[in-house]
Amino acid sequence: MAILLLLQQREQVTAAEVARELEVSERTARRDLDALSTAGVPVYSLQGRGGGWRLVGGARTDLSGLTAGEARALFLVAGPASAATPAVKAALRKLVRALPEPFRLQAEAAASSLVLDPQRWGSSPVEPRPPRLLDDLQDAVIRGVQVRLGYVDRSGAETERTVHPLGIVAKGPSWYLVAGTDAGRRTFRIDRVSSAGPTGDPVHRPADFDLAASWRAIADEVDRKRTPLETQALCTPDGIGVLRMAFGARLEVGGATTGGRIEVVIRGSNEYVLAGELAGLGEWIEVIGPATVRDRLASIGTTLVERYSRLPPLQ
Structure with missing residues (x-):
């Protein structure tokens, strides 16, 4: 998959370039390129100086039909929160390098947008469904856009504010949005979010922000208060x-x-x-x-x- 995407992105690649991008040996890269050709994929090689591998007539494969949303969903399993095996994560991290530029940044953002924390706060005998606006908020995190957030607090009072979505956390059966606000970094329970309208303005994301580290600090503080x-x-x-x-x-x-x-x-x-x-x-x-x-x-x-x-x- 990665080789095909590289061919579609660059039109021509050498075995050395494939080896460097996918962190394999040149021998492995040549073997895989030959295997594509043997399998009937329209790939051919050009010999001599300036040679390499191309798709016949600039052919396109069904892999190019990945939508931005599908690419994001695929690379969610490459992040630190994933339960995927290390081999799967490594393969997807290599594949992201071959994605077309418009998809690559969002795929990389998807890989770091979610943290899974299996430890519950308190007890919850019933496993709730994912919150209604979970997908909308995760999309805002990945696309890096601010959101006009409607929120209902514990007392039932509803407020509205503009937030900078930074990441999503699943804490046991509950989901949380970590976001920047005018009052500093805050955490919102997503099942209490009543509305989430993207503003189109870019998120101000701290250069050193790490979702997993930020959540550990938040969870430690909450645990100490409890x-x-x-x-x-x-x-x-x-x-x-x-x-x-x-x-x-x-x-x-x-x-x-x-x-x-x-x-x-x-x-x-x-x-x-x-x-x-x-x-x-x-x-x-x-x-x-x-x-x-x-x-x-x-x-x-x-x-x-x-x-x-x-x-x-x-x-």
């Missing part, structure tokens, strides 16, 4: 793996103490919920603060002892 309580504890070395599985990004691992245990910080929403999560981990950790969490753990322990010490033995 779990503001920090509990300090000492953990045995063999318990660190258990804590990582239980708390994920809410766990921060520090250094080792003189006694061999490891300092950790665990974040939670409040002392009641966090103490409940920690109560079953006494084999590995000792909570050293704050006092409210220690008191809650002591209360849980007392309740458990009183309740289960009085039970008759099972027959």
Whole structure:
């Protein structure tokens, strides 16, 4: 596919040019060019100085029928968010170099327009459908145009503003737009977007903007706001793996103490919920603060002892 697109774009290519563009050896490039000819594709070679490979009579193939939208959709799977194999991503990154110029920039933009973050915020038993305006907003990101955005906040109040779409993020089942605004960079839940009209004006995209890095910073900030309580504890070395599985990004691992245990910080929403999560981990950790969490753990322990010490033995 890449060789055919190169031929259509440049009219004539050499094996050396194909090898350089597609990061293969010249031997492989010649073999593939010969294979195209053998397969009946109207490709022929010109020998001697200034020679190379051409399509007979400037022929066109069905590959040139790719629309801009189809090219963008194809190259979405080449980006860092894709679940495609490394080989598929590498092949598509090579193919993008052979696209006609009008498609190439949008295909490259498509490859970096989406981030997939599988971790949910909270629980959502029902998998929602993709938001109504998801395709419109992703198109604006890829084409690099500003959007007049209608948005409904948590309280139900609707506002309208012009934003600079920078990227789309799928966070579990929810979709978010990362955009520049007059008030700085903001994140919008796409299922709350009521309208999205492109203005035609170009997006002001920071030269060093990286969607994945930007989203990590946003997600870390949101997680900290959702779990503001920090509990300090000492953990045995063999318990660190258990804590990582239980708390994920809410766990921060520090250094080792003189006694061999490891300092950790665990974040939670409040002392009641966090103490409940920690109560079953006494084999590995000792909570050293704050006092409210220690008191809650002591209360849980007392309740458990009183309740289960009085039970008759099972027959």
